[in-house]
Amino acid sequence: MNLDELSRLYDFSGRTVVITGGAGILGGEMACALVGCHANVAILDRDPALAERLLARIPTSVGRFIIVYGDVTDRDKLVAARDRILAEFGKVDALINAAGGNNSRATTGPAASFFDLPPEALRGVFDLNLVGTVLPSQVFGEVMARQKSGVILNLSSMNALRPLTRIPAYSAAKAAVSNFTQWLAVHMAQEYSPQIRVNAIAPGFFLTEQNRFLLTDAETGNLTARGQKILAHTPMGRFGSPEDLLGAVLWLLSPASAFVTGAVIPVDGGFAAYSGV
Numbered sequence: 001m002n003l004d005e006l007s008r009l010y011d012f013s014g015r016t017v018v019i020t021g022g023a024g025i026l027g028g029e030m031a032c033a034l035v036g037c038h039a040n041v042a043i044l045d046r047d048p049a050l051a052e053r054l055l056a057r058i059p060t061s062v063g064r065f066i067i068v069y070g071d072v073t074d075r076d077k078l079v080a081a082r083d084r085i086l087a088e089f090g091k092v093d094a095l096i097n098a099a100g101g102n103n104s105r106a107t108t109g110p111a112a113s114f115f116d117l118p119p120e121a122l123r124g125v126f127d128l129n130l131v132g133t134v135l136p137s138q139v140f141g142e143v144m145a146r147q148k149s150g151v152i153l154n155l156s157s158m159n160a161l162r163p164l165t166r167i168p169a170y171s172a173a174k175a176a177v178s179n180f181t182q183w184l185a186v187h188m189a190q191e192y193s194p195q196i197r198v199n200a201i202a203p204g205f206f207l208t209e210q211n212r213f214l215l216t217d218a219e220t221g222n223l224t225a226r227g228q229k230i231l232a233h234t235p236m237g238r239f240g241s242p243e244d245l246l247g248a249v250l251w252l253l254s255p256a257s258a259f260v261t262g263a264v265i266p267v268d269g270g271f272a273a274y275s276g277v
């Protein structure tokens, strides 16, 4: 291996990558990086207007991208999105399941005990994170099964390893995403092709819209007690920034990880490794 060969592994020219939740903070960062590495990127989100905020920073001179409407909890809408993506790019080489998140109504706290969390809020979190990973894996994984090659990358979380306080549904849903990652990796390799790989990353703590209300005070912007505890438990002493994920994402999508499947890779500043002592 030399530097030229290494660079070629990360040249995504002619490869199509679908990113669900691609208009979000983390998915959007991945979209920009992949277009920058010459991929054809389909940004799939339930509010495509949001993806327009990426237009200012997406490197348009290299890879190509399209913005496609899709709801990861609705199979028919995903099939329509798949048809549009295939019409545009002709194939799907990789899927990143980045749509996901918690819901403040499924979070315990002074206003709501565990016993009062509304069933529809709990179901919504399972639907978005688990069903919203399984359905796109069916719809786009079928294309990969026909092609006999492809890569699926799921977004798990630190709370899949050990649940965090206050967010029971989100913790359980992400644990299920990690479990499903391993299941699908085995199934795809044995039933369709060993050239179809399925992995996940488990990000630590990245300050984004879905957790800002838990980690910072809305009025002062200061860290909440929970935010302070997280930083105290992160050996690197900071929150992640979206670009911190890119090394792991590009590696798992590229042939550099050709023998890696069923893995869940923490990108967490050491959070998972630290016992607290």
Ligand SMILES: NC(=O)c1ccc[n+]([C@@H]2O[C@H](COP(=O)([O-])OP(=O)(O)OC[C@H]3O[C@@H](n4cnc5c(N)ncnc54)[C@H](OP(=O)(O)O)[C@@H]3O)[C@@H](O)[C@H]2O)c1
Pocket: 020, 021, 022, 023, 024, 025, 026, 027, 044, 045, 046, 047, 050, 070, 071, 072, 073, 097, 098, 099, 100, 101, 102, 128, 132, 155, 156, 157, 158, 202, 203, 204, 205, 206, 207, 208, 209, 210, 211
């Ligand atoms: N941020 C963190 O610290 C962290 C840590 C670990 C794991 N993660 C995971 O990383 C992934 C991305 O998180 P993020 O922080 O980038 O969140 P984000 O900014 O909220 O991005 C998620 C995107 O998914 C979209 N979305 C929501 N429901 C959808 C649906 N049914 N169909 C299609 N798109 C939908 C959202 O649209 P709306 O804005 O309209 O809801 C948003 O654009 C999630 O799976 C999250 O659980 C995040």
